[in-house]
Amino acid sequence: MASATTPLLADDRRNSTADSEDDALRGRASSNRSGPAWVFRLREVLLFTWALLATAGLLIMAVWMSHKSQTDISKPTGKRNLVFMVSDGMGPASLSMTRSFRQYTQGLEYGNTLTLDKHFWGSSRTRSSSSLITDSAAGATAFSCAKKSYNGAISMLPDHTPCGTVLEAAKRAGYMTGLVVTTDITDATPACFSSHVDVRSQNDEIALQQVGDGALERVVDLMFGGGRCHFLPNTTHGSCRADDVDVISIAKEKYGWTYTDNRAGFDDLWEGRLEVPLPMLGLFASTDVPFELDRRNMSDVYPSLSEMAMTALRALEKATQDSNQGFFLMIEGSRIDHAGHYNDPAAQVHEVLEYDKTFQAVLDFLDETKTEGVLVATSDHETGGLSVAKRMSTYPVFLSCIQKIIATDNSLELRSDYPEYLWYPGVLANASSSSEYLAIKLHQHIASSAKNGTSKKDLQTYVNDELVKAGLGVHDATDAELAEIVSNPEKAQDLMAKIISQRAEIGWSSHGHSAVDVNIYSSGGSGTDAIRGNVENTEIGDFLRNYISVDVEGVTEELRKKYQRRSKTAAF
Numbered sequence: 150m151a152s153a154t155t156p157l158l159a160d161d162r163r164n165s166t167a168d169s170e171d172d173a174l175r176g177r178a179s180s181n182r183s184g185p186a187w188v189f190r191l192r193e194v195l196l197f198t199w200a201l202l203a204t205a206g207l208l209i210m211a212v213w214m215s216h217k218s219q220t221d222i223s224k225p226t227g228k229r230n231l232v233f234m235v236s237d238g239m240g241p242a243s244l245s246m247t248r249s250f251r252q253y254t255q256g257l258e259y260g261n262t263l264t265l266d267k268h269f270w271g272s273s274r275t276r277s278s279s280s281l282i283t284d285s286a287a288g289a290t291a292f293s294c295a296k297k298s299y300n301g302a303i304s305m306l307p308d309h310t311p312c313g314t315v316l317e318a319a320k321r322a323g324y325m326t327g328l329v330v331t332t333d334i335t336d337a338t339p340a341c342f343s344s345h346v347d348v349r350s351q352n353d354e355i356a357l358q359q360v361g362d363g364a365l366e367r368v369v370d371l372m373f374g375g376g377r378c379h380f381l382p383n384t385t386h387g388s389c390r391a392d393d394v395d396v397i398s399i400a401k402e403k404y405g406w407t408y409t410d411n412r413a414g415f416d417d418l419w420e421g422r423l424e425v426p427l428p429m430l431g432l433f434a435s436t437d438v439p440f441e442l443d444r445r446n447m448s449d450v451y452p453s454l455s456e457m458a459m460t461a462l463r464a465l466e467k468a469t470q471d472s473n474q475g476f477f478l479m480i481e482g483s484r485i486d487h488a489g490h491y492n493d494p495a496a497q498v499h500e501v502l503e504y505d506k507t508f509q510a511v512l513d514f515l516d517e518t519k520t521e522g523v524l525v526a527t528s529d530h531e532t533g534g535l536s537v538a539k540r541m542s543t544y545p546v547f548l549s550c551i552q553k554i555i556a557t558d559n560s561l562e563l564r565s566d567y568p569e570y571l572w573y574p575g576v577l578a579n580a581s582s583s584s585e586y587l588a589i590k591l592h593q594h595i596a597s598s599a600k601n602g603t604s605k606k607d608l609q610t611y612v613n614d615e616l617v618k619a620g621l622g623v624h625d626a627t628d629a630e631l632a633e634i635v636s637n638p639e640k641a642q643d644l645m646a647k648i649i650s651q652r653a654e655i656g657w658s659s660h661g662h663s664a665v666d667v668n669i670y671s672s673g674g675s676g677t678d679a680i681r682g683n684v685e686n687t688e689i690g691d692f693l694r695n696y697i698s699v700d701v702e703g704v705t706e707e708l709r710k711k712y713q714r715r716s717k718t719a720a721f
């Protein structure tokens with residue numbers, strides 16, 4: 150734009166002397182010029198018209214350019230991949246705790262941060278339409294539909310009409326789609342991208358919709374995670390369905406899915422020995438995949454989040470290599486939330502580390518692949534009211550002030566009763582099992598020893614030796630702490646999580662969610678400035694649909710028509 154106007158000014162300058170330029174600007178004829186006055190008049194008029202036209206041209210150019218750059222964001226011309234990561238229940242305190250834990254265990258400097266820290270982007274406000282504290286369902290609906298809804302809603306609006314999701318719209322537009330999680334694949338976050346039900350507890354219905362038995366038929370190409378029990382008929386061992394519908398058979402026979410339920414089946418895909426046949430359903434656990442802390446000793450049974458994510462990325466890249474459209478993949482670190490609900494800090498740091506590793510793996514993929522792509526990651530909410538500090542005793546501040554006033558010495562030493570501000574990552578590092586795993590072990594032990602009639606004393610010895618010392622890595626449990634577990638084995642999980650939290654001086658204010666803003670992370674890239682700073686969770690939903698430029702409203706229309714028809718024939 151500037152270059153177009155430069156010759157005009159330059160020519161003008163070349164053709165006039167210093168003072169005549171001044172005069173021309175003031176609209177006066179220069180006295181040292183020869184010729185009749187009307188010639189100068191005409192020259193002025195021409196110059197003025199020229200300037201006017203140039204200005205108008207500039208304005209038109211500017212408007213056109215700004216319009217073009219706006220449409221560049223929402224209307225990609227090239228092929229794009231979009232990876233959206235959700236760290237369920239991970240608030241800012243989880244990052245501080247995990248960062249310090251990693252530095253402690255690996256002997257790193259304070260500047261050695263997590264991958265996530267290096268890609269901090271902004272923060273998200275999380276409230277739902279029905280509460281100041283959201284649940285995962287309303288949280289994920291804000292991402293999938295870019296709309297606020299009530300707690301429990303699976304891509305349903307407050308008026309109980311379905312809202313189209315970015316994944317469904319992506320599928321309609323020719324993208325390949327995938328979901329990777331460590332909890333049940335029917336759980337709220339993945340469900341919100343791939344199904345529509347009034348309340349999240351309708352897992353039986355969600356499973357059916359996810360394989361293609363819903364209003365839109367099949368919209369997902371790849372699903373990896375847990376929650377197998379929702380896909381097996383109630384006549385089968387390991388089913389948690391209320392009916393005898395065999396969702397696996399429906400998936401295979403009616404919608405063409407390839408299905409695997411074990412690590413061996415996954416390994417063929419993971420090491421790239423076989424091309425991943427799509428649609429691909431991999432359900433590696435009956436319900437949750439174990440916490441990473443426990444899973445690493447069972448890696449022959451369960452794949453990790455990063456392994457599932459990398460396999461999914463490779464599969465979706467291969468499947469779209471000859472397509473004009475890329476893929477949309479949602480990856481969830483699902484169980485950061487569970488460790489928060491259980492108030493188990495040892496389980497949580499390993500969940501966050503695995504999520505961080507997965508984030509790095511996605512960045513590496515985006516670097517290597519030829520297709521333009523973006524990674525955006527955030528949490529739906531915080532869980533546990535985690536505080537990376539917990540003082541078990543109060544410090545008499547008031548008293549100490551008085552003592553300071555009457556003190557006579559000016560010692561540079563801190564007073565002996567000055568509080569120590571610290572927490573102990575070493576306690577978390579000592580744990581080799583989660584409280585969840587140890588509680589299951591206790592229940593199994595009680596069940597197997599019930600017939601033998603073991604005494605409370607024997608049970609307390611077992612709890613201390615096999616669970617608290619061997620599992621939690623705590624060697625100073627008190628009699629009172631152990632006796633409480635023996636008397637209340639149903640509360641063993643909470644009690645063991647408390648033993649470890651207290652010794653690490655980690656605090657929790659809740660076993661539920663909290664309203665604190667959560668972090669947004671991104672690789673950066675086209676349009677990601679829209680989610681810089683502090684944004685509403687629905688703005689992240691807006692970003693997702695805009696980045697791949699898909700018609701989510703069109704899907705909403707389609708769903709509304711189909712749901713109206715269905716509700717006339719059946720109670721929905």
Ligand SMILES: *[C@@H]1O[C@H](CO)[C@@H](O)[C@H](O)[C@H]1NC(C)=O
Pocket residue numbers: 383384391392393394
């Ligand atoms: C299994 O499902 C059928 C309906 O599909 C139902 O009639 C039956 O009661 C269920 N059985 C159990 C044990 O839940």
Ligand SMILES: *[C@@H]1O[C@H](CO)[C@@H](O)[C@H](O)[C@H]1NC(C)=O
Pocket residue numbers: 445446581
């Ligand atoms: C589990 O695996 C980790 C890392 O490989 C190891 O350090 C730990 O000792 C193992 N724990 C158990 C209970 O086998």
Ligand SMILES: *[C@@H]1O[C@H](CO)[C@@H](O)[C@H](O)[C@H]1NC(C)=O
Pocket residue numbers: 573575576579622623624
């Ligand atoms: C960790 O466990 C060891 C024994 O294996 C114990 O000596 C040490 O005190 C424990 N450290 C912490 C911080 O609990």
Ligand SMILES: *[C@@H]1O[C@H](CO)[C@@H](O)[C@H](O)[C@H]1NC(C)=O
Pocket residue numbers: 594597598601603
């Ligand atoms: C209970 O008794 C059986 C054999 O009678 C034994 O195999 C088992 O280990 C015992 N369980 C405990 C917890 O002592």
Ligand SMILES: [Zn+2]
Pocket residue numbers: 237238284285286288486529530
């Ligand atoms: Zn959640």
